Amino acid sequence: MKLYSFDLSPYAARVRISIYAKKLPIEIVGPPAGGIKSPEYLAMNPIGKAPLLVLDDGVSIPESETIVDYLEEAFPEPALLPHGPEARARVRLIARVAEVYVNAPVYQLLAQIDAPGGPDPASVEAILKRLDDGIGYLEHFMGDGPYAAGDKFTLADGEVTPVGFYVNLALSEAGRLDLMARHERLAAYMTDAKRDPVLAKVLGEMAEGLKAFKDSAR
Numbered sequence: 494m495k496l497y498s499f500d501l502s503p504y505a506a507r508v509r510i511s512i513y514a515k516k517l518p519i520e521i522v523g524p525p526a527g528g529i530k531s532p533e534y535l536a537m538n539p540i541g542k543a544p545l546l547v548l549d550d551g552v553s554i555p556e557s558e559t560i561v562d563y564l565e566e567a568f569p570e571p572a573l574l575p576h577g578p579e580a581r582a583r584v585r586l587i588a589r590v591a592e593v594y595v596n597a598p599v600y601q602l603l604a605q606i607d608a609p610g611g612p613d614p615a616s617v618e619a620i621l622k623r624l625d626d627g628i629g630y631l632e633h634f635m636g637d638g639p640y641a642a643g644d645k646f647t648l649a650d651g652e653v654t655p656v657g658f659y660v661n662l663a664l665s666e667a668g669r670l671d672l673m674a675r676h677e678r679l680a681a682y683m684t685d686a687k688r689d690p691v692l693a694k695v696l697g698e699m700a701e702g703l704k705a706f707k708d709s710a711r
C-alpha cells in the first residue's frame with residue numbers, strides 16, 4: 494500500500510497519524526513526478542488532491558476521513574475508536590467540529606494573509622470571530638485530556654493535532670496568537686500532544702514541511 498502525502502497538509506497528517514499509531518507497513522511518498530494535477534495522478538484521483546491511499550490491488554481511496562475510516566476497519570488493532578456508540582459518536586464529533594468550525598476559518602485566514610492586495614481588515618475580523626467561536630465549540634466537546642477525547646489516543650487526535658498546528662500557524666502569521674492563549678484547553682492540548690510519540694512525530698514532520706515551504710517561497 495502507498496500513501497501520497499504532503500508533510501505540511503493537515504489532511505495528510507491525519508492519515509499519517511493513523512498509520513504510525515497502528516504501525517502499518519504503508520509506503521509514504523510525496524506527490525508523483527508530474528504533481529497531483531498530472532494525468533497519471535488524476536487517473537487515480539480525479540479530485541487532484543492529497544492524501545491518497547492506493548491499495549495493493551490498485552484501488553485508490555482519497556479523502557482523509559474516508560482513508561482513516563478504512564484503516565480503522567481494515568486494521569482494527571490498536572483501536573482508535575472507543576467501545577460503544579456514544580463514545581464513538583463523541584470522537585467523530587470532535588474531529589468533525591475541528592474540521593468544519595476550526596480548520597475552515599483557519600484556511601480563510603491564511604487566504605486573507607496571502608491575498609494579492611493584502612488582507613481586508615473587516616474580513617479578517619469576521620474570520621477571527623468565527624475561529625474564536627469554532628475553537629470554543631471544539632473545547633466544549635473535548636475531554637479533560639491529555640488526549641482530544643479524554644485519556645486515550647483516538648481518531649479525534651488525528652484531526653485535532655494537525656488543525657491545532659494550523660491554528661497556531663495562521664494566528665502567528667496574523668499576529669493574533671493572543672486568541673490561542675485565551676483558549677486554554679486547546680493550548681494545553683497542543684503542549685500535551687508534543688509528549689505523545691506519534692503526535693510529536695507528525696508535528697515535527699509538519700514543522701519540516703512548513704520550513705521547506707518557506708524556504709521554497711524565498
Ligand SMILES: N[C@@H](CCC(=O)N[C@@H](CS)C(=O)NCC(=O)O)C(=O)O
Nearest residue numbers: 502503504541542543544556557558
Ligand atoms: N477534503 C480533502 C482535502 C484535501 C486537500 O485539500 N489537500 C490539499 C493539500 S493540504 C491539496 O491537495 N491541495 C491541492 C489542490 O487543491 O490543488 C481531504 O480531507 O483529504
